[in-house]
Amino acid sequence: MPLDSVVIGAGQAGLSASHHLRRRGIDHVVLDADEAPGGAWQHRWDSLTMADVHGIAELPDSRPPVDPGRVNVVVPAYFSHYERDHDLPVIRPVRVDRVEPAGDLLRVRAGTREWPTRTIVNATGTWSQPHLPSYPAGATFAGEQLHTHDYPGPDHFRGRRVVVVGGGASAVQLLGELALAVDDPARDLTWVTRREPVWRTGGFDREAGAAAVALVEDRVRRGLPPASVVSVTGLMLRPQEEAARQLGVYDRRLPMFASIEPSGVRWADGTFREADVILWATGFRPAIRHLAPLHLRSAAGGIQLDRFGTTAVADPRVQLVGYGPSASTIGANRAGRFAARRVAAWLDRDQLSSASSA
Numbered sequence: 001m002p003l004d005s006v007v008i009g010a011g012q013a014g015l016s017a018s019h020h021l022r023r024r025g026i027d028h029v030v031l032d033a034d035e036a037p038g039g040a041w042q043h044r045w046d047s048l049t050m051a052d053v054h055g056i057a058e059l060p061d062s063r064p065p066v067d068p069g070r071v072n073v074v075v076p077a078y079f080s081h082y083e084r085d086h087d088l089p090v091i092r093p094v095r096v097d098r099v100e101p102a103g104d105l106l107r108v109r110a111g112t113r114e115w116p117t118r119t120i121v122n123a124t125g126t127w128s129q130p131h132l133p134s135y136p137a138g139a140t141f142a143g144e145q146l147h148t149h150d151y152p153g154p155d156h157f158r159g160r161r162v163v164v165v166g167g168g169a170s171a172v173q174l175l176g177e178l179a180l181a182v183d184d185p186a187r188d189l190t191w192v193t194r195r196e197p198v199w200r201t202g203g204f205d206r207e208a209g210a211a212a213v214a215l216v217e218d219r220v221r222r223g224l225p226p227a228s229v230v231s232v233t234g235l236m237l238r239p240q241e242e243a244a245r246q247l248g249v250y251d252r253r254l255p256m257f258a259s260i261e262p263s264g265v266r267w268a269d270g271t272f273r274e275a276d277v278i279l280w281a282t283g284f285r286p287a288i289r290h291l292a293p294l295h296l297r298s299a300a301g302g303i304q305l306d307r308f309g310t311t312a313v314a315d316p317r318v319q320l321v322g323y324g325p326s327a328s329t330i331g332a333n334r335a336g337r338f339a340a341r342r343v344a345a346w347l348d349r350d351q352l353s354s355a356s357s358a
Helices: 012-023 039-043 071-085 169-178 206-221 239-246 289-294 329-357
Strands: 005-008 028-031 098-102 105-110 113-117 120-122 144-147 162-165 189-192 259-261 264-266 272-274 277-280 318-320
Touching: 005 012, 005 105, 005 113, 012 028, 012 071, 012 120, 012 329, 028 113, 039 071, 098 289, 120 329, 162 169, 169 189, 169 239, 318 329
Parallel strands: 005 028, 005 120, 120 318, 144 277, 162 189, 162 277
Antiparallel strands: 098 105, 105 113, 259 264, 264 272
């Protein structure tokens, strides 16, 4: 018998969706690629604490963790307790390869295993898809190239010359750590961005937050690839980054370098900067390759969502949570509730159609 729904991913959005599906009595499973609970949080670097991420929003019908410790310990423990306390039907490890149409159903495949289902809720986030730009002769670099995805902590960079690439919140946070790890920040730490970073100088109240999310929602409703919320909110230094600012590490180098050479990076005007490490803080892309057989992408390159913000316009059997405007922990909770509501509406419609044709 087919399931009513399959949730793909057991991060914040996936657990929220599963909770709301269970409350509605919708038969489903949650397929998670990781060996253990925690979503992407379990893979974050050891120096990242709950204070650094300003905490996380609580999952539905629970209290948020108050432990100020390491993110990669606190959040996985919280998620693990939540799965157990709410008896969520999580199966792991299951890495979904593809979701394909099968008549009136969808078929979720993972290796030799498959789950026929009437709907899916995709909650795969972005962590498994780090974005690495391609640069001329980049493969010839004799030093080390790392992405934020694989950041090992500041001690790894002691005594080394580092070029940090990227204009988002991760780059700002990592620069703050590295400034206190390298021997001479003015000499050994270079920040490079493709565009001039946008700094937020005023406050960020509920109205400003809603306006920022609305801009991201507008993109996905038009079928454009989603942008990060920080791209419209701007960047802000935290108190722990003030020392780095005084050392001048946020004096970025513009424009972007033109090429990578064995011992460093070179700009179009011939300027050269020696480097032992290039740290790519260049963000992530939505992990949605397994949805390719459903042909959900619009001509604009993204998956167009309806006015509710979770339903794929190209196939209403598909809900996307943690995508675009719901990529934050607060947004993920809201999207999980909406997705369960839309799944229920589709199932009601499906049952009504079956009854009328009987």
